[in-house]
Amino acid sequence: MKTAQEMKPNSVMLIEGQPWLVQKAEFTKSGRNSAIVKMKLKNLLSGSSTETVFKSEDKVEPVILDRITVSYSYVSDGVYVFMDEDFNQYELSAEDIESVLPYIVDGMTDECEAVFFEGKVISVDLPTTIVRQIVYTEGSARGDTSGKVMKSAQLSNGTVVKVADFCEIDDWIEIDTRNGEYKCRAKAPV
Amino acid sequence: MPNRWDLFCRVIDNYGDIGVSWRLARQLVVEHGLDVRLWLDDVVAFCRIYPAADPNLCVQHHCGVAIHCWSEDCSGVEAADVVIEAFGCELPTQYIAAMTARERPPLWLNLEYLSAEAWVEGCHGLPSLQANSLAKYFFFPGFTSKTGGLLRESSLIQRRKDFQSCEEHKARFLQDLGVQWSTASQLISLFSYENAGLSTWLASLANAERSSHLLVPEGRILADLANYLGVARIHLGRPYRHGALSIQVLPFLSQDNYDRLLWACDFNIVRGEDSFVRAQWAGRPFLWHIYPQEGAHLIKLDAFLQRYCEGLSPDLRVALKACWLAWNQGQNCPASCFSLIGAAPVLAGHAERWCGRQMALENLADSLVLFQQNWL
Numbered sequence: 001m002k003t004a005q006e007m008k009p010n011s012v013m014l015i016e017g018q019p020w021l022v023q024k025a026e027f028t029k030s031g032r033n034s035a036i037v038k039m040k041l042k043n044l045l046s047g048s049s050t051e052t053v054f055k056s057e058d059k060v061e062p063v064i065l066d067r068i069t070v071s072y073s074y075v076s077d078g079v080y081v082f083m084d085e086d087f088n089q090y091e092l093s094a095e096d097i098e099s100v101l102p103y104i105v106d107g108m109t110d111e112c113e114a115v116f117f118e119g120k121v122i123s124v125d126l127p128t129t130i131v132r133q134i135v136y137t138e139g140s141a142r143g144d145t146s147g148k149v150m151k152s153a154q155l156s157n158g159t160v161v162k163v164a165d166f167c168e169i170d171d172w173i174e175i176d177t178r179n180g181e182y183k184c185r186a187k188a189p190v
Numbered sequence: 191m192p193n194r195w196d197l198f199c200r201v202i203d204n205y206g207d208i209g210v211s212w213r214l215a216r217q218l219v220v221e222h223g224l225d226v227r228l229w230l231d232d233v234v235a236f237c238r239i240y241p242a243a244d245p246n247l248c249v250q251h252h253c254g255v256a257i258h259c260w261s262e263d264c265s266g267v268e269a270a271d272v273v274i275e276a277f278g279c280e281l282p283t284q285y286i287a288a289m290t291a292r293e294r295p296p297l298w299l300n301l302e303y304l305s306a307e308a309w310v311e312g313c314h315g316l317p318s319l320q321a322n323s324l325a326k327y328f329f330f331p332g333f334t335s336k337t338g339g340l341l342r343e344s345s346l347i348q349r350r351k352d353f354q355s356c357e358e359h360k361a362r363f364l365q366d367l368g369v370q371w372s373t374a375s376q377l378i379s380l381f382s383y384e385n386a387g388l389s390t391w392l393a394s395l396a397n398a399e400r401s402s403h404l405l406v407p408e409g410r411i412l413a414d415l416a417n418y419l420g421v422a423r424i425h426l427g428r429p430y431r432h433g434a435l436s437i438q439v440l441p442f443l444s445q446d447n448y449d450r451l452l453w454a455c456d457f458n459i460v461r462g463e464d465s466f467v468r469a470q471w472a473g474r475p476f477l478w479h480i481y482p483q484e485g486a487h488l489i490k491l492d493a494f495l496q497r498y499c500e501g502l503s504p505d506l507r508v509a510l511k512a513c514w515l516a517w518n519q520g521q522n523c524p525a526s527c528f529s530l531i532g533a534a535p536v537l538a539g540h541a542e543r544w545c546g547r548q549m550a551l552e553n554l555a556d557s558l559v560l561f562q563q564n565w566l
Contacts, residue, residue, distance in 0.1 A: 015319045030312070031483055031490040033303045034278035036328070038313055053316045053328045055278065055300075061321070 002062045004037045004054035008178070009099035010115050010123045012044065017081040019044040019063055021122055023098050027056065040098075042115050049095075066116040072108050080104065082124055083112055090121040092113050100126045100157040103177055108171065109189060126177045131186045132156075134171050137163065150182075193562070195224045196270040198260060201232035206481075208235055209464035210274050211443060212255075213341050214301075217555040219254035221344055224559075227270065229260040239445055264288065272297045272330075272562050290322050297565050298326040299558070304340070304463050306494040310410040311336035315561065329561065331554050333497055338561075340467050342553040346449075347545070350472060353453045360454045367440055367447075368427045371403040375436070376534075377455040380406045380415075381448075381465055382479035386520035388414040394523045396433035398531070404435060405451065408442045415439070456534070459517075473545040475530075475537040477517055491518055502540055506533055 007013055011022050024040035033040060035056040042049045048140040054060070070082040080097055082090045094101055103126055113125040137153035153173075163173055163182045174183040195218055199211035208230065215228040230236055236257065237243045244250055248259040264284040273289060273296050275281050281289075289296050300318070314330040315338045330336045353359045354405070364371065371377065378395075385391075388411065395402045406415060415437065416424050424430075430437045432483070442449060448465065452458050452472035460469040461479040469476040478494070480487045495514060499507040509526035516524045530537065 015321055016323065020319070027308075028304055028309050029486060030307055030309075031303060031487045032277070032481055033305060034300070036313065038309075040318070041319075046199050050319075052319050054318055058318070106228055 001059045003056060004039075004058045004060055005035070005056035007037070007039070007060060010125050011124070012117055013060040014063055014066055017074060018046075019117060021117070023049070023123075025029070030086065042095075044120075044122060055114075066119075066121075067113045067125070068116070070112050070114040072104060072110070072112060074106075075104070080124075082112060082113070088123075092121065092124060095157075096122065097124050099154070100124060100177060102157070102180065103130055103132065103155075103175065105132065105157045128177055129174050129183065130177055131172050131174055131189050133178065133188070134163065134167060134169055134173060137167060137169055140165050193272065194227075194270040195272045195274065196227050196229060197274045197276060197280055198229045198281060199231070199276040200260075201230065201235045202277075202473065204462055204481075205235060205239055206462035207277055208232070209239055209298070210396060212236065213343075213445065213464070214274075214276075214555055214558075215255045216253045217341070217343055217400040218559070221555065222559050225270075226254070227256045227258055229258045231260045233257065233259055238442055241444060253404075269296055272299065272556075272558075274299045274301050276301050279304055286322070286324070289324055295324050297562055298324050299329045299561070300326065301558075302328060302330045304331040304467065305490050306333050306497050307490060308493070313438040325565070327398045327561070327565075329558065333548065333551075334492075335551055338557040339552045339554050340470070340548055341555065342471060342549070346471055347549060349472075350449070350453050353450060354473075357554060363447075363450050363454060367405075367451075369405060369438060369440075370401070370429055372401065375401040375403040376406050376457065378402055379451050379455040379458045379460075380404055380411060381409055381515075382459050382461045383482065384410050384413050385414055385479070385517065387516070387522050390518070390522040391527075392418050392432070392435060392437075398434050400531075401434040401436070403457065404437045405439065405449070406439045407448065408439065412439065414559075446470060470541075470545055470548060473542040475534065475541045477514055480518055482518070488515075488518065491515070498544060501543065502536075505529065506536065509533075510537075 005027055009022050010023055012019050020041040021044055022039055023042055025156060029035040037054050037056050039052050041052055065109045068084055070084045070087055073081045073083045078094055080092045110127055110130050114121050115123045132155045134153045135156050138151060145166055150162040151165050152160050152168060153163040153180050154160050161175060162181055172186045172188045174186045197211055197215050199207055201208050208432055211228060215226045218224045218226050234245045237245045243252060250257050259558055264281050264282045265290055267285060269288040269292055278300055310330045310332050311334060316328055318326040318328060320326050329338050331340055412424055419430050424439050426439050426441055449468055458469045458474055458476040460466050460476055462481050466478050480491045495511050499510060509529045512524050512526040513530060
């Protein structure tokens with residue numbers, strides 16, 4: 001058994017015999033309120049989705065999933081195609097990959113993991129740290145070099161992330177895919 | 191046969207949890223005709239807020255509510271139609287088994303603490319999938335129509351207005367409490383947690399032009415108060431005078447009398463959750479000492495201030511926030527406090543308008559009943 005707060009996006013748990021894929025998980029702790037995890041779940045048998053709340057310490061039954069390494073190929077008509085080293089293709093919808101969708105960009109070379117339940121691909125995980133290029137951001141407002149002052153920056157797929165004030169257009173940055181936070185400036189991937 | 195509701199409450203360290211639970215139980219009985227059992231793990235604490243209760247009885251009835259001592263051994267207890275675990279208290283295992291044994295499983299609600307934070311709206315009323323076929327939902331009180339609202343009896347505001355519109359009511363109530371005050375003084379109630387900065391706040395009142403009379407129901411602030419007064423022990427009821435400030439400590443008040451105290455005062459300092467809500471229904475300016483908890487409480491405090499300060503001028507907003515924050519951090523009385531004193535009529539009008547806005551929302555007991563009806 002695991003606690004609800006240990007269940008991350010793209011993990012699956014069994015509730016009353018039904019496999020539920022965690023598509024989104026938001027942890028909240030406020031004052032005296034219970035620490036809770038709000039999740040968007042997809043039933044892997046019926047395909048239906050639901051929102052639910054758990055106390056963070058609630059016990060849930062995780063399902064061990066099969067995973068293989070894949071890379072992103074292309075998107076066509078809303079279908080995202082990933083390919084393994086044997087050139088097998090795996091197709092997923094935007095909803096299937098909701099948690100990583102903001103980081104899918106054309107030409108990305110990240111080693112991803114396709115996630116399978118009972119032989120069927122259900123989602124894709126990205127590495128914890130990815131490198132992306134800024135295509136637009138305003139100039140530095142205050143000339144801050146500490147990295148504590150943040151501003152918005154846009155990636156090539158339109159995703160907007162908060163970055164350090166000193167970042168500029170065409171800079172490459174590291175992003176933590178678990179929380180979408182900017183980590184630091186980076187070198188362009190080779 | 192009336193709908194049967196079970197309400198479970200664990201008393202943590204003050205009287206807020208039990209205060210809210212008792213009010214809710216009473217309202218469900220009186221205004222909705224429900225058959226309510228209130229399960230308490232600390233009946234002695236209950237006796238403090240409801241002195242007619244007997245700490246030695248395991249089952250007793252008051253105001254139509256059946257009060258039960260909560261023990262882990264719940265064998266033989268039949269689960270109700272609606273089960274509320276107040277503030278995330280865990281239900282006894284045997285009781286959960288009784289819930290699953292019912293032909294039709296009950297509605298199980300986790301009633302959470304009050305918060306003005308935006309995320310509450312997104313979690314209010316959501317199910318919590320259980321592995322035992324039970325339907326459990328999270329229920330959040332709050333300040334918007336997307337939450338469960340606040341506890342408010344249907345007659346409360348009228349009773350409050352009747353009281354406040356009659357000076358005789360106020361005078362008689364204060365006399366009964368043994369309060370000796372000059373009508374020229376502003377009345378302030380103080381019911382808060384410990385506060386290291388209290389002396390500077392009281393010194394400001396002592397040095398002010400207008401005289402103040404501070405009424406302090408027994409509670410955790412007394413040691414800081416004694417420190418300010420320079421006495422080893424404070425005597426109940428005895429007036430202490432420092433400059434323009436006189437101070438009287440009152441006995442711990444019943445819920446109904448505490449309401450009247452809030453209505454009678456020009457300004458109230460309140461704490462936790464129950465007195466915080468009651469101060470808002472009093473329609474008088476107040477300061478909230480939020481339950482302190484590892485910094486998270488300041489986010490919650492700010493979320494409330496964002497909502498409460500809407501409609502105030504930018505200057506007043508800044509001054510009010512500075513005061514609340516300073517109090518909650520045990521800091522000295524800030525200079526901005528004096529601009530608030532000068533704006534007392536504006537703040538009084540604002541408090542009444544805020545009360546009106548909250549009144550327009552469904553109250554918590556009605557929201558719960560409606561939730562069950564929709565669930566059925």
